[in-house]
Amino acid sequence: MIRKVSHRRHILLSAVGLIVFFSGWQFAVTSGVLPSGMVPAPGTLWPAWLDEVRSGFWQQAICDSLTHYVLGLLIGSVFGAFLGILCGMLELLDGLLEGVIRLLRPVPGLAWVPFAILWFGLNTAGATFVIAISVFWINFYAAYGAVKSVDPELYELAAAFGHGRFLAGLFKITLPASAPGIMAGLRTGLGQGWMSVVAAELFGVPGIGARMMQASSLLATDVVVVYMLTMALLYALTDFLFGFVRRYVLRWQV
């Protein structure tokens, strides 16, 4: 049996865990267990962050990356979920696309970078494309699985009450019934999107990823860690905000 830990206790425990993590890290560097040239001490992160903010790099990088992230997430999620729903509903389309999907699915987002540069260039569109691709598949499979697992008895119910046609079934049964699965896909994509931001910006499109690459080539590990933490916080924030949407849409489940 899983012991239930109260919400408050849970937050407290994770705060304690974070404090232990950072103090242990600080101790390891100051005591010399970890060489400070390889790992920056947490204490050096604050000044490094202030420098980045004063010079405006930090704000600019966040703005650029957020743009790539939001656009890529939106495009990848909408197209992925849309095609997933269609394939889940239409046997013909599902069959036609099966081979193509099997072929393209294993290609990681990073592998598309050369084409992103070729087709869009070193700009927002190129970065957006890489992020959209990696988010696309997550949402495609989540939506596809969700549609496939809709209880067929609900379609019988719809037919019994005059909603047997395709569009009525889609809007009255399929979409709401698969909402939990689609929402789960969106949430996974939310995390995957941030991971892809780094990949998308590695080749020089300005943003958090590009700034990290610059810092690492100068061995400024403290700056690298500042941006790692920035990204973690941005992910936590987007996930937190999405939680409200999810809880509202799926309020019938709780």
Next chain:
Amino acid sequence: MNDDLVASLDNIGLSYDQGAHFILRNVTLSLRRGEFVALLGPSGVGKSTLLRVVMGLTVPLEGAVHEVSAAPDPRRRKNALVFQDARLIPWRSVAANVAFGLEGLALTRQEKQDRIESALRLVGLTAEADRWPRKLSGGQRQRVGVARALTVDPDLLLMDEPFGALDPITRHTLQDELLKIWEQTHKTILFVTHDIEEALKLATRIVVLAGAPAKIAGCLNVTAEMKEAESVPFKQAVLQLRSMIAGVSVNTAR
């Protein structure tokens, strides 16, 4: 005599393998306006399947269902079905579940609202209108199912063992309530059950479906004396129905 006919089943034969095996064969049955017919038979004989044929959800291989109704009315549905498992839509509130069959009918917003409210009042769930289905008890869920069927003002109310999964006390309460609703609304009801006592308590006429392939094995007009549990006519009726189910002797009183 034809004026008060609601629907008739004409030599229905149903097979899922193009006639190699029949589930239903030569089923002929007439339903007259305002009568409460119990379709009685052993589990798995094809009673629910027959209901689905009447609903038009399953197309028979032989024969046809004739629905005798006046000009098609865009403000009503011809039939409505109450499912054994209630089959409420989990993402809709009680009121929105009841509204399901009304969507698409030519009614004003206010008319729909009035119908929902009066149906909920009829089943005693006015206070639960805004609740989610998963918060309801089994008996309440079935009441919502009944209300949902009543709002579309059907000529024929089909009920597929609606109380079969309930505890005995709730079951008796709902049976009594259903009788009251039937007296108030004068709906024609076709009620599937495998419970002889339930059939005698509720119905004005009992039709026995038995055999493989299933056919009408007998009919019994229920008199007031037969409804007195443990009375002599009641016991005789039980014996007579049992023998019809077993196929020993067939007493026709159509």
